[in-house]
Amino acid sequence: MLFSTEPKTSLDELFDREVEVERFRSGLNERLVLVLGIRRVGKSSLVLSVLNSLGIDYVFIDVRKLYDNVSRKVPAGRIYNELMSSLGMLSFWERIKGVINEIDVSLGPIKFRLAASRIRDGIARILETINSAGSHVVLAFDEAQYLRYSTIGLRPLLAYAYDYLRNITFVLTGSEVGHLHDFLGLNDSSSELYGRYYFIIELRPFDRERSIEFLRRGFRELGINVDDKVIERAADELGGIAGWLVYFGGFTPRRVRTRLTRLRRSVPT
Ligand SMILES: Nc1ncnc2c1ncn2[C@@H]1O[C@H](COP(=O)(O)OP(=O)(O)OP(=O)(O)O)[C@@H](O)[C@H]1O
Numbered sequence: 333m334l335f336s337t338e339p340k341t342s343l344d345e346l347f348d349r350e351v352e353v354e355r356f357r358s359g360l361n362e363r364l365v366l367v368l369g370i371r372r373v374g375k376s377s378l379v380l381s382v383l384n385s386l387g388i389d390y391v392f393i394d395v396r397k398l399y400d401n402v403s404r405k406v407p408a409g410r411i412y413n414e415l416m417s418s419l420g421m422l423s424f425w426e427r428i429k430g431v432i433n434e435i436d437v438s439l440g441p442i443k444f445r446l447a448a449s450r451i452r453d454g455i456a457r458i459l460e461t462i463n464s465a466g467s468h469v470v471l472a473f474d475e476a477q478y479l480r481y482s483t484i485g486l487r488p489l490l491a492y493a494y495d496y497l498r499n500i501t502f503v504l505t506g507s508e509v510g511h512l513h514d515f516l517g518l519n520d521s522s523s524e525l526y527g528r529y530y531f532i533i534e535l536r537p538f539d540r541e542r543s544i545e546f547l548r549r550g551f552r553e554l555g556i557n558v559d560d561k562v563i564e565r566a567a568d569e570l571g572g573i574a575g576w577l578v579y580f581g582g583f584t585p586r587r588v589r590t591r592l593t594r595l596r597r598s599v600p601t
């Protein structure tokens with residue numbers, strides 16, 4: 333359903349973006365891929381749809397979920413925990429399960445109170461274990477600029493994985509592009525990641541024509557006939573941002589009708 337508010341997870345559901353899909357696919361042969369774009373433009377949808385379409389092993393972590401509002405940090409234990417709980421999805425999980433459990437046990441039951449360096453070692457060992465399984469794995473961190481709040485320095489770990497763990501491709505999405513670049517420091521000579529090559533995909537809002545098509549298609553799916561003037565006006569106002577087009581479409585035909593009635597009244601005939 334085009335107007336569904338969750339990120340799309342399959343190419344069948346994804347509107348347009350053929351160029352970005354192809355670019356992202358080819359980027360997955362690289363070590364580090366950045367998917368950038370303003371809020372609600374469709375970053376998570378692109379990443380999830382393409383990864384699912386390829387049927388490859390991946391881990392997808394929304395870093396916002398790990399952010400602690402009280403301490404204003406992303407606790408290292410949460411990253412570790414999230415990574416651990418995602419591993420069961422990997423096709424080769426049975427092969428690495430024993431080693432992963434050993435790592436977990438070696439960190440002990442009070443692992444979240446452990447020194448940051450031990451948690452970092454734990455994460456490094458998990459990455460090494462994934463890498464040693466021999467399959468290509470994508471590790472996607474959604475809204476990765478939040479990693480700058482991590483209670484452990486993740487940059488050295490990323491640099492290590494970039495240089496030595498050749499079976500892992502990192503995908504980082506970011507809506508706060510400046511913060512993401514600051515965190516990675518790819519152009520900053522004091523950063524461990526300095527000078528590493530990265531593949532970049534910038535998602536732009538849809539142009540007017542595509543926004544109109546998006547809305548038409550969405551309403552058609554809902555079985556609602558909407559006046560062209562209303563659609564054009566909405567396309568002009570919503571700036572081609574997929575999330576806002578979806579929001580305009582609304583959850584239910586009833587809500588859509590209410591909104592349309594209001595909008596119709598404001599459109600000069
Ligand atoms: N190409 C697309 N085709 C259909 N729907 C899309 C497309 N891109 C985004 N959407 C829809 O727009 C909304 C926002 O998409 P998504 O969550 O992927 O964007 P985002 O850039 O990750 O947003 P955020 O910055 O909030 O994380 C969702 O409802 C999603 O289903």
Ligand SMILES: [Mg+2]
Pocket residue numbers: 375376377474
């Ligand atoms: Mg997102």
